[in-house]
Amino acid sequence: MTSRPSIDLSISPYLQANYAPVLEEHEWDEGDGGLRVEGKVPENLIGAFMRNGPNIAWQPDHYVYPADGDGMVHAVYFKGGRVHYRNRWVRTAGFLVEEQLGRSCYGSVGKIRMPDEETLAAGGPGSPMKNLANTNIVYHGEKLLALWEVGSAYELKADLSTVGEWDYDGALMPGDGLTAHPKICGRTGELITCTQRWDAPYYTLRIMDKNGRQTLSRVVDMPDRAVMHDMQICGDYVVIFYPPAFTNLEAGMTGGNPFIWHGERPSRICAIPRDGGDPVWFEKPTFFSWHFTNGFQSGSKLYVDYVWMATPPFSNDPNSGLERQTRNMHRMTLDLKTGEVTDEKLGPTYCEFGRADDRLCGLQYRYAFAAASDNSEWDGPNHDYNGVIRYDMDTGDTRFWDYGKGANAGEPVHVPNPDSEREEDGYLMTFVSHPEEGAFMSILSAGDIERGPLAKIYIPTRVPNGFHANWMPGLTI
Ligand SMILES: [Fe+2]
Numbered sequence: 001m002t003s004r005p006s007i008d009l010s011i012s013p014y015l016q017a018n019y020a021p022v023l024e025e026h027e028w029d030e031g032d033g034g035l036r037v038e039g040k041v042p043e044n045l046i047g048a049f050m051r052n053g054p055n056i057a058w059q060p061d062h063y064v065y066p067a068d069g070d071g072m073v074h075a076v077y078f079k080g081g082r083v084h085y086r087n088r089w090v091r092t093a094g095f096l097v098e099e100q101l102g103r104s105c106y107g108s109v110g111k112i113r114m115p116d117e118e119t120l121a122a123g124g125p126g127s128p129m130k131n132l133a134n135t136n137i138v139y140h141g142e143k144l145l146a147l148w149e150v151g152s153a154y155e156l157k158a159d160l161s162t163v164g165e166w167d168y169d170g171a172l173m174p175g176d177g178l179t180a181h182p183k184i185c186g187r188t189g190e191l192i193t194c195t196q197r198w199d200a201p202y203y204t205l206r207i208m209d210k211n212g213r214q215t216l217s218r219v220v221d222m223p224d225r226a227v228m229h230d231m232q233i234c235g236d237y238v239v240i241f242y243p244p245a246f247t248n249l250e251a252g253m254t255g256g257n258p259f260i261w262h263g264e265r266p267s268r269i270c271a272i273p274r275d276g277g278d279p280v281w282f283e284k285p286t287f288f289s290w291h292f293t294n295g296f297q298s299g300s301k302l303y304v305d306y307v308w309m310a311t312p313p314f315s316n317d318p319n320s321g322l323e324r325q326t327r328n329m330h331r332m333t334l335d336l337k338t339g340e341v342t343d344e345k346l347g348p349t350y351c352e353f354g355r356a357d358d359r360l361c362g363l364q365y366r367y368a369f370a371a372a373s374d375n376s377e378w379d380g381p382n383h384d385y386n387g388v389i390r391y392d393m394d395t396g397d398t399r400f401w402d403y404g405k406g407a408n409a410g411e412p413v414h415v416p417n418p419d420s421e422r423e424e425d426g427y428l429m430t431f432v433s434h435p436e437e438g439a440f441m442s443i444l445s446a447g448d449i450e451r452g453p454l455a456k457i458y459i460p461t462r463v464p465n466g467f468h469a470n471w472m473p474g475l476t477i
Contacts, residue, residue, distance in 0.1 A: 003024050004057065004058070005059070005386075007021070007023075007056065007059050008059060010138035011062070012063040012065065012431075014064055017467050018408055018433040018462065019064060019065070019460075019464060019465050021055040021464060022425055022461060023089055024464050025086070025088050025106070026085070026087055026303055026460075027084070027460050028084065028216040028291060028459060028460060028461075029084055029172065030083060030084075031452065032080060032375075034460065035083060035084075035457055035460075036457075036458040037455060037456070037457050037458075038353075038456040039453060039454050039456060040454060040455055040457065041082070041455045041457070042083050042322050042395075042417070042427060042443070042455075043080060043081035044419055044429070045418070046078060046079050046080040046474055046476060047077075047471055047472050047475050048076065048077045048158070049075065049078070049413065049415070049429045049465070049469060049471055049474065049477065050069050050467060050469060050470060050472060051137070051205030051469035052073050052110045052134055052137040052146055052147075052215045052467055053071070053072060053131065053382060053467045054066065054068060054070070054071070054072075055069060055070055055464060056104075057070055057095065057098060058098055058135050059103070060108060060257055061107070061111070062108040062111035063110075064109050068109055068110075068132070069132060069134055070092070070095050070130075070134060071089065071092070071132055071133040071135070071148070071154075072089050072134070072147050072216060072464075072466075073087065073088055073090065073137055073156065073160050074087045074089070074463050074466070075087070077475075077476050077477055078427040078473075078476075079476050082333055084385065085178070087160075087461075087463075088156075088162075088385060088394070089287040090133040090134070090146045090156065090162055091161075092131050092133050093123075093133060094106055094124060094125055094126050094130035094132075095121055095130075097122050097124035098124075098344065099314060100116065100122055100221060101345065102192075102473050104131075105119040106124075106128075106130035107128065109252070109258065110131065110252065110257075111230075111252070112129060113339075114428055118192060121441035122440050125459070126280055128253060129145050131151035131152065131154070132148050133153075135147055135148050135156040135180035135467050136180040136181060136468035136470070137156075138191075139470065140208070140210075141191070141208060141209075141211050141213075141243060141451070142211075143168050144158065144223060144472065145158045145166060145308070146159070146204055146238075147178060147179070147180040147181075147182075147320055148177075148180055148398060149178070149179050149180045149181075149196070149229065150177040150196075150287055152165045152167055152176070152178055153167075153178050153393060154174060154253055156168065158476065164307050164390075168208065168212065168213075168214055169213075171206070171214040171217070175199070176195035176197060177196045178193065178194075178195050179194050179195070179196070179229075179230075179231060180191055180229070180468070181291070181292075181468075182194075182231060183232065183362065184361060184363055185233055185362050186358065186359050186363050187216055188210065188219045189209075189210030190207050190209055190210060190215075191207070191208040191212070192206075192231065193207075193231075193239055194226055196228065197225070197442065201219040201220075201221065201222075202222045203219070203220045203222045203225075203240075204218065204220070204227040204301060205218045205220055205238060205272055206218075206315050207221060208275065217232075219268065220279055221279075224246055225246065225247065225333045226244070226245055226246055227245040227246065227247065227312065228241065229289075229290050230289070230292050231292070231335075232292035232362075233274075233295060233361060234269060234271070234293040234296055234303065235295075235297025235298075235302070236274050236409060237272060237273055237274060237297060238272045239270070239271050239292075239302060239334070240269070240421065241270075241289055241305050242267065243267045243269075243287070243288050243312070244250065244261065245259070245260065245261050245288060245311075245312050246259075246260040246264070247260070248260055258466065259405070260314070261311060261312060263286055264286075265286065266285060266286055267281045267283070267285070267286050267288070268282065269281070269283070269334065270282075271302055271334055271336065271363075275311040280336055282341045283341070284341045286310075286311075287308055287309065287310065288309050288311055288312045289307055289308055289309060290307065290352070291306065291353060291355025293306055293351065293355065293368045294354075294356040294360065294361060294362070294365055294368065295362060295443055296348050296362060296363050296365065298364070300335060300336040301334065301336070302333070302334040302336065303332075304332040304333075304334065305329065305330070305331050305332075305334055305354065305356075305368055305393070306330055306332065306354065307328070307329060307351060307352055307354050307370065308328050308329075308330040308343075309325060309326070309327045309328075310325055311325065323408075323457075326348065327350055327351060327433070328345055328346070328348065328350070328351065328354050329345075329346040329349070329351055329389075329391060330344060330346060331341055331343070331346055331393075332344075339342060340418065347389075347398055349375070349384075349398070350373040350395055351370035351371060351372040352370060352371055353370055353385075353410070353411035353412070354369070354370040355368070355369050355370065355412055355413055355414055356368050356369070356412060357446075358414065358416075358470075358471075359416055359421075360423070365393065365423065366392060366393055366423055366443075367390055367391065367392060367414075367423050367446065368391040368393060369389070369391075369412045370388070370389060370391075370412065371387075371409050371411055371412060371430070372385060372387050372388060372389035372400065373383035373385055373386055380387060384401055384408065385408055386404065386451055387400050387401050387402040387403055387407075388400070388409055388412045388430065390446075390449050393474060399449050399450050401449040401450060401452060403432050404434060404435075405435075406434070406435040407432055407435065409430050409432045409442070410430045410431045410465065410466060411430060411431065411468055412426075412430045412444075413428070413470060413471050414426050414428060414446055414471075415428070422447075423446060423447075424445075425446070425447060427444065428443070428445070429441060429442065429471065430469070431463045431469075432463070433463065433465065436455075438458060438460075438462070439458070439461070440457055440458045440459060441459065442455075443455040443456075443457075
């Protein structure tokens with residue numbers, strides 16, 4: 001490994017405490033100074049829990065969370081009640097040239113610049129933005145893909161080594177930014193995804209069959225490229241939010257603020273038929289959202305569960321992404337017949353990263369889960385997701401599990417119990433950073449989160465705060 005000089009982390013609040021990168025790759029088995037398991041790991045689980053997130057390798061000259069940092073995947077593999085951990089950077093073309101030159105070669109999303117001649121001569125991509133592959137990791141059509149949203153996917157092997165860029169056998173063209181938030185339909189196994197471009201047409205809905213072959217590519221007319229991070233299947237429709245949030249690349253390359261927020265405009269919502277029919281547009285007073293939780297269709301109504309926020313974080317402070325506002329779970333109802341939009345706040349708890357049983361993605365379901373905070377001190381760089389919240393969508397009941405003061409829990413992933421169809425028989429997995437206990441992976445019972453972890457898998461090295469995680473059924477090394 002290239003020796004790495006220390007990094008001045010003081011340039012961003014999102015490079016400090018457990019946002020700081022780890023600069024080494026590790027593997028740990030149970031015992032002998034490796035993983036320590038408290039409780040009992042379910043013996044019937046075979047597969048891997050994987051989480052992606054930003055992890056800089058070299059001194060940056062500018063940093064904007066959550067948009068910067070090379071992707072690093074942390075994985076815990078399960079087989080017969082035994083576990084194994086490893087972490088690996090996604091070796092993108094930009095990452096490799098920086099390893100070769102021993103320095104950072106690209107700007108940040110908040111301070112965009114073209115790579116210099118030495119970088120280009122060394123074979124570095126000529127794009128002003130480095131494909132970070134840092135946002136999500138999904139397993140579909142027997143391909144394990146690290147996803148960003150402004151470039152192509154990077155295929156990984158089960159052991160997290162990087163294979164290279166994946167364009168779905170030429171279905172994607174240069175300049176197509178593949179979303180980091182595709183959804184796998186619980187009914188058909190199809191991957192519902194999209195690409196966005198800097199030039200028109202800005203948005204293309206795509207459907208890949210369960211084997212990963214494209215079966216539909218449909219341009220959806222958009223007046224501009226808005227910040228559209230996520231998408232949601234709702235029965236026969238795909239729902240996307242079109243907020244009045246835009247990016248100005250030219251401003252970003254000349255030292256200006258690359259983020260534009262027109263808070264005086266309404267937010268628009270688009271429901272696109274999955275069969276390729278004409279989209280239906282709705283309007284709602286301005287809001288912003290990074291993430292959906294789930295959605296479903298009942299007759300002519302679409303139900304969309306998501307995490308609401310008033311404005312995008314970068315509208316508060318474009319230099320750091322630092323935000324001081326709440327985020328709450330909401331249910332939006334779209335009436336396809338009348339065009340009416342209703343919206344309900346499902347509780348006061350500050351939360352993010354909503355998830356549900358993926359077998360019910362796009363279908364009626366009962367339980368939603370999210371990383372959550374039960375204190376009011378979330379208005380700093382550490383979002384303080386000190387726990388997990390469960391929403392019972394049938395009764396309105398909420399339950400909370402608290403990992404303790406100062407803890408930070410990541411996205412809670414519902415892992416189905418392979419021996420049961422019931423949502424509540426599944427497990428809830430997440431990485432937790434704890435001020436006294438260090439890093440551990442938590443396994444809660446989806447049906448009884450208040451019981452506390454069924455197992456804690458302590459990891460000797462730090463697992464920085466990150467983004468999205470998924471369960472990869474059957475994937476082992
Ligand atoms: Fe996301």
